[in-house]
Amino acid sequence: MDIGVPGESKAAGGTATGAARATARPAGRRKGRSVPAPVLNVIALVLGLAVWALLAWRGVGGLPGPLAVARRGGDLLRDGTLEGDMVASLRRVLIGFALGTALAVVVGFLMGWYPVVRGLCEPYIQFFRAVPPLALIPLAIVLMGIGETPKIFVIFLAAFLSSVVATLQGVVGVDRTLIDAARVLGARDRTIFLRVVIPASAPFILVGMRVGLGSAWATVVAAELIAAQEGLGFRMQHAETYYDLDTIFVGVIAIGVLGLVMDRLLLLAERRITRWQERR
Template sequence: MSPSPGKPVLQKARPATPEPPAASTPAARPRRARGGRADSVAWMYVATFVLGIALWWIVAEVTDNALAPKPPDVVIALGDGLREGWLIDHTIASLGRVAAGFVLGVLLAIPAGFLMGWYRVARGMLEPWVQFFRTVPPLALIPLVIVFLGIGESAKVFVIFLAAFLSCVIATFQGVRNVDLTYINAARVLGAKDGTIFARVVIPASTPYIFVGMRVALGSSWATLVAAELLAAPTGLGRMMQSAQQFLQTDRIVVGVVMIGTLGFAMDRLLLIVERRLTSWQEVR
């Protein structure tokens, strides 16, 4: 017998689907996946490091040049530098210069980038100068730096500061420019003023770009270190490498390269840790 058109059709209730156990929920699976990816990346770091050392050793052996340093020679020079203390002195001097130039550059680049991205007048006044000096290598500015600042510590820090500032200000400016207008318009519809929009929308949305700029600025700071220490530096890794070049001490040159690369890598990892904590809301692959 067919049901009446005016009455709803009653259906037998289906049994409820049991909830999956907590260990297999989607929230738990990504954590295990992230942990597995981190472990695999760590193993890849170790593997590529060992492979690089092996290739270096093979090339040094095949070259058959007495000046080509081999890994054992560099390890011996590194041990001598740590035991005698000269490597520690050079490292501390260079680390202080890089840290001072990098911090000053970032502290000035972030507000300058915000101004360029938020105000058209500031963009018109600052962007031409930023783009102009970005194309000039810091090494070319050393004679002018000597004329205006002399050969003291301020001149060395300024060269590093300039490299860090020019790298970070562009990333900050681009971060402000790339903020989705939908967020800004939605905040205005809800009654937010410009100050609130800037603090609650623009700054959080620009934070990932700022950290990218900071990482690039850190690399530029270390890359400019050797050029900065051309300014009659008494100590520093760049100065050590220049002196070693004059006396054909190639093992010490490699020690300087290893120290710069290691310190730069460690500082970059610290920036990544801070970035992950401050941008935990961001979805990443």
């Protein structure tokens, strides 16, 4: 009888089991040591406030401290000024952003699906992408007046240019194998477009919308700096005249909070719409 082989097999099995456990333990420890993202966000916020308070305490650039800015924000909320400015800016951003992204999705799909449409539209899109929307604000005011129309128009343009390129890239980047497979199975163009192209390009569209949202907020503030009677940009410009740094900081924080909340909502929508997509 050969009694060496079972012993070797048992030893080999024990060694393999031990190696597997040794490999699993560090992975488990690494997973246990990972810090949740919300905790990291809170830590970053606390550190940012601490640095801000330290710079204000040292008198760097005449910065107001967090408590002074919070008191000024409370005053503006109590008299309704901050609420009115936030509503005015948010209304302009939502209208311009919704119109811009809606048209961008349609144009981007047409450009990606039909080469003729792409050849006709792409030169104009690339041209206007090279011109910052902020540079068109004076022209828009001259042509459209100082009402809401020019402000919404430049916001619309900023959101449109950011989203249309992302949509086009999403449609063009769809795996050709998926389209060919659908055709082999008897699917028509309408079915392929609805069941293959739109789902595959959805992540690109949502990323373009997030980029367009940032452009929309930057544009509305610039538009309100030039011609407005209300809005966060207008309030910051008015505060600059009197060197009211507290009010300027309140406006900056309000813009950042509104933009962050809208971006998180878009990110939540992206995760729900693209649940099929593998994530890290």
